[in-house]
Amino acid sequence: MKSITINGSQRESVGKKATKALRNAGQVPCVLYGGDKPVHFSAPELAFSKLVYTPNAHTVVINLDSGETLNAVLQDIQFHPVTDRILHIDFYQLFEDKEIALNIPVNLVGNSRGVKNGGVLRRNNRKLRIKALPANLPDFIQIDISPLKIGDKVSVADILNDDYTFLHSDNTVVCQVRTSRTAVAEDDEDELEEGAETAEAAEATE
Secondary structure, eight states, rough: OOOOEEEEEEEEESSSSHHHHHTTTTHHHHHESSSSEEEEEEEEEEGGGHHHHHSSEEEEEEEEEOEEEEEEEEEEEEEEEETOOEEEEEEEEEESOEEEEEEEEEEEEOOHHHHHOOOOEEEEOOOOEEEEEGGOOOOOOEEEEEEOOOOEEEEGGOOOBBEEESSSOOOOOOOEEOOOOHHHHHHHHHHHHHHHHHHHHHHHHH
């Protein structure tokens, strides 16, 4: 998984006045959990743009002014209800030998046969939650929808992977091709054409 580097400054004072002063200076107060004790730090708001305003999943390398480097993932973020400015961010520290749960985006590729025949592609889950060691976290979960006909679906059971565990039941539907009136007609037409070709081939053989 791709990483984004955040250069932060550790903060000693975590009171309301200190936090307000940080925000007024364009800094975002942050807390890193998961280690021996919480680590409080701040970083410029612009430093989080590639991490927050994207559908992609990333790990984070936090470089502190103390010289310490910590690996983490974004856990929670708070926005101002009016201005949408970032108010606070929580991170969770990563360790090489400990699995982490994370939401990973689903990337669909290919052109479904069912959609070509007028069916409608429905994305039931745009992200899936998985559990894995940091080294095995994927950038995205890719699914080829080319073989899908009208009425077909892809469930978690169809995309199991040895590198990570899905935190969903096996019958959770990820995407499916739904039917429509025009789609049914076109799909039946395809089947009739295939049947006609088979009949013609049988007559030619006789």
